[in-house]
Amino acid sequence: MALARLEAVTYAYPGAPDALVDASLELQPGEVVALLGPSGSGKSTLLRALSGLVPHFHGGRFAGRVVVSGLDTRTARPADLAGTVATVFQDPEDQVVMTIVANEVAFGLENLGTPPAEIWPRVERALDAVAARHLWGRKTVELSGGELQRVCLASALALEPQLLLLDEPTSQLDPEAAALFLDAVERLGATVILSEQRVGRALELATRVVFVEDGRILLDAPRQEALDWLASERPAYTNACVGTTQASFVPRNGAGGEGACVGTTQAPLVRLRGVSYAYRSALPVLDGVDVEVRRGEVVVLEGPNGSGKTTLARIAAGLLEPQAGTIERQGRVTYLSQDPGRYLVRETALSEVALGVGGDESRARGALERVGLGWAAAQNPRDLSSGERERLGLAAVSASEPDLLILDEPTRGIDPPRKAELAAWLGRYAAAGHGVLVATHDAGFPAHRRVSLAREELQVAV
């Protein structure tokens, strides 16, 4: 008997076009389903329909039927489904309720009426499962994004749900932490729907794949069959470039091609020498780091969560002063912060991008077109999906064509085809005589050079 069933579900958020169209799906106990599709395609909405949040929390127009463990979501509220269903949302910062980690994990158990004597042992087991026991007494505001994501998964695992809904749960994790996270999911034994843009590991884990586009389920098939379909219909999803294999542009002194160098002998656009920084004196995040970026190259800054990638990128952009070391900069520099979707300041996507080019709407429109958001020019940025907001941020910082473009986790929430397009565009941008510095967890992101910042554990949020 199916654990959950969607029957011809069509749904639209209030005042918006259909986000899901005639979606039907059956989930069997113990299945791990990879939910793939472009950003804004309806993946998050599908997950919300399974948790009852659509339509109960969001309102809108709903047709069809969703039944989870015998409960019809038209009559059962999300709180009634909690425990049977657990959800880990995209942004961990927006789902943390309590101030201490252990209390945060216990929150759901308390709501469900778990016998008090069972609560702390279940909290311990859940934190152990995601290797986060050491965070037990830590304040949630002091955790890094990656640590918070593990705490959010622990909060879901503690409920011992039959159906676990994961909405891009590894977007802020480095590859090692992401693998650990997904291992914990695999061991759970529950039915899992995993919506992911880092598809490599998700496809390894999945027994079945569902592909959504424009609100419609285009594919619902066992893994092998789905891989064949993806290879022929959506090759970017099976391309090694978007997995975990490192990729490179043509070397800087190579003969032409994407990323060919146009100025290897020029002075660097930015040169950091012996740069150190500590948020707290006893815990240096950066200690004597040397990095430089020249015209014509894409440099990737990589390292585990908390290794100081963001700090270094902000220092390179001139947004943070180092406590030791020297910096030389040349030309105009712009910086895309982590989670740019949170930091939107204008009423329309067009004016958001135009802000960086002195209000020049034609340049702004060009930048929007380049990131595939031409259609959203008149939209309020806050009405866009998280992946679309990320692309809007990219358009906003690149519209002025700076000499040096610094991007902090620019592929977060971006689907594989867009990621490949971004990488190709950055290669062309560098080849046109600019420099690019990318801080990323994405091991597959192509670069001319990679700079590794190694650090095992950091106790402060960056």
Add this chain to the structure above:
Amino acid sequence: MSPGPAAALLAAAGAAALLTERLAVVAAIALVLLALCLRAPAERRRVYLFGALSTGLGVLVLSPFLWSSPDGTVLWEGPALPVLGPLDVTTTELYGAALNALRLTALALAFSAYALLLDHDRLVSAAGWARRSALAVALATRLVPSLERDAAGLAEAVRGRGVQLQGARGYATLLSPLVAGSLERASSLAEAMEARGFGRTGSTRAPRPGWSRSDRLALPLAAALVLGVGLWL
């Protein structure tokens, strides 16, 4: 000390500051609360202390001009303005301004100490039948550092595009997105809470340590502070 009794003591200190008419007593209460706040990490306490002290200073500077008293010695005489009348500062006005400024500062410092030093989770847990209200207060308390982080993030995002924010007017343009972002965050949090069963009947509490002797002493002490200051000081 457990957060419940500690919150009661802070509330008592705030109430005492409002009840007394003696400047020295209010000043002493404000100083004790300031000392408490200084125990919080510097980067966290900064915004709270700035808010508390600047509000007090604002009252101290403005109220002699907005409130007029015929008593006391005139220290400064200025022009007569429409609506406000003659501008002057007397010793009585200055005393009243200092008293009100210190009262407000003490109240703000009591809230700051509550926000910075207490374990809000345990307060929520101890709230019993008023758990929803206690949780709402705890979440509202978190709004201050969240807004501070968001404001810094917004300013950095704009500067990162090569746009310089200039003057109060430049920063004022961030106010609307700050409020929008805050509402969006609140909506997301409410959604996450509902998905985790918040509001369901039959909820339980994880076992917590009981009250210590000092916790039990704190409640009568809080009551005594309010009564003592209210009746004799």
